[in-house]
Amino acid sequence: xxxxxxxxxTGWYPSQAGEVKAAIAGWGLDFAGQGRGQGAGKVLPGAIxxxxxxxxxxxxxxxxxxxxxxxxxxxxxxxxxxxLPGGYPVVMGREEVYETxxxxxxxDIELASALGxxxxxxxxxxxxxxxxxxxxxxxxxxxxxxxxxxxxPAGAKAMExxxxxxxxxxxxxxxxxxxxxxxxxxxxxxxxxxxxxxGSEAEKWLREVSDRGFIEALxxxxxxxSLARGGAGAACSSGAAAAxxxxxxxxxxxxxxxxxxxxxxxxRKAASFVGYAALGxxxx
Numbered sequence: 001x002x003x004x005x006x007x008x009x010t011g012w013y014p015s016q017a018g019e020v021k022a023a024i025a026g027w028g029l030d031f032a033g034q035g036r037g038q039g040a041g042k043v044l045p046g047a048i049x050x051x052x053x054x055x056x057x058x059x060x061x062x063x064x065x066x067x068x069x070x071x072x073x074x075x076x077x078x079x080x081x082x083x084l085p086g087g088y089p090v091v092m093g094r095e096e097v098y099e100t101x102x103x104x105x106x107x108d109i110e111l112a113s114a115l116g117x118x119x120x121x122x123x124x125x126x127x128x129x130x131x132x133x134x135x136x137x138x139x140x141x142x143x144x145x146x147x148x149x150x151x152x153p154a155g156a157k158a159m160e161x162x163x164x165x166x167x168x169x170x171x172x173x174x175x176x177x178x179x180x181x182x183x184x185x186x187x188x189x190x191x192x193x194x195x196x197x198x199g200s201e202a203e204k205w206l207r208e209v210s211d212r213g214f215i216e217a218l219x220x221x222x223x224x225x226s227l228a229r230g231g232a233g234a235a236c237s238s239g240a241a242a243a244x245x246x247x248x249x250x251x252x253x254x255x256x257x258x259x260x261x262x263x264x265x266x267x268r269k270a271a272s273f274v275g276y277a278a279l280g281x282x283x284x
Contacts, residue, residue: 003104004095004149007127012056013136017102020136027062029069041260043069047280049178049248050259051218051241054081054130059264060183060276064134066259067179067278068141074175076108077138078148078165080244081130081181082237086155086227091124092116093131093149100136108146111176114168115148119160124151130181130237138179151240154230158239159223162246180244182230182237185210188272193233203265203273210234211261211275218245218279219256248281256281 014020030042043066052067053060071077084091092112097104115121131149138147152158162178169176185206187193196205214234217225223242230238245253259278264270 001097002095003097003099004093005099006132008129008132012129012133013061014057015101020101020140023057023061024065024137024140027065029062029065041066041278044257044259044280045070046072047177047282048072048251048253049180049244049281051180051182051244051277051279052134053183053276053278054133054181054237055183055264055274055276057133059267059274060262061137063260063262063276063278065137065141067280068134068137070259070280071142071177071179073142074145074177076111076146076148076174076176077142078150078176078178078247079131079134079138079181080161080178080240081128081151082154082240083128083130084151084153084239086153086231086239088153088157089120089122090153090157090161091151092121094123095149098135098147098149100139102136102139105135105139106146108148108174111168111172111174112148114172115164118164118167124149130240134179134181152243154227154237154239158227158242159246162243163250165247166250178244178247180240182235182240184214184275184277185234186236186274188270190272198271203263206263206273206275211277214238215258215261215277215279219258221245221249221253221256221281245281252283253281254284
């Protein structure tokens with residue numbers, strides 16, 4: 001059996017199943033919509049697709065858990081990561097199972113094959129956090145679900161992926177939801193990106209201009225605008241978000257909800273910092 005083993009060190013997420021459960025319990029996910037604490041937000045169930053951040057859990061795990069908890073129940077979740085520039089092909093994990101602290105997550109091989117008949121896919125052998133960091137949460141919050149490991153480039157291929165996922169799922173009669181994995185603006189000297197200088201004005205610009213512009217594009221259900229905002233520095237994996245949104249629209253989504261927002265500054269004060277958001281896409 002082809003197995004993808006964990007590649008990220010324990011600083012990203014726990015190494016034991018009990019620690020995963022303890023982390024989730026400690027976040028106090030709010031199913032009543034009254035968020036509190038780091039990344040305060042709400043679980044809003046029934047999402048056709050969702051957007052989750054992919055930093056270490058200490059920074060954005062609660063927001064990722066909000067997004068995954070908000071997904072509708074389905075047989076399969078397509079986890080779409082990024083870190084691929086526009087013009088690159090879509091890549092997919094070729095393994096049959098994926099290792100997590102709680103055991104193994106099964107790839108939906110039949111759906112993967114159906115998708116490959118619609119869209120050229122290259123194998124993904126890279127060590128990359130955008131998908132891996134979501135898997136322990138997915139296994140714990142959506143027990144028994146199968147998955148697809150995908151990464152989308154920040155370009156038109158991302159929207160093609162979303163449309164082809166819808167077509168492949170319909171052809172098989174498969175219930176499918178999507179999770180797009182992206183962090184927002186990476187600001188400061190560590191990232192070589194300081195258009196608003198430093199200090200409080202930089203923090204305000206990240207929250208109210210850069211991150212907000214990307215979030216508003218998603219709330220407007222505008223995949224092309226989200227790619228454009230990402231290309232301007234507002235997201236590290238905008239293709240993942242565009243793919244998830246395009247899938248949701250093909251499945252009949254008519255509205256988006258911001259489930260939660262935060263930045264790394266809420267956890268650690270530093271000259272360089274990152275924005276994070278969780279969103280869901282819904283039918284009305």
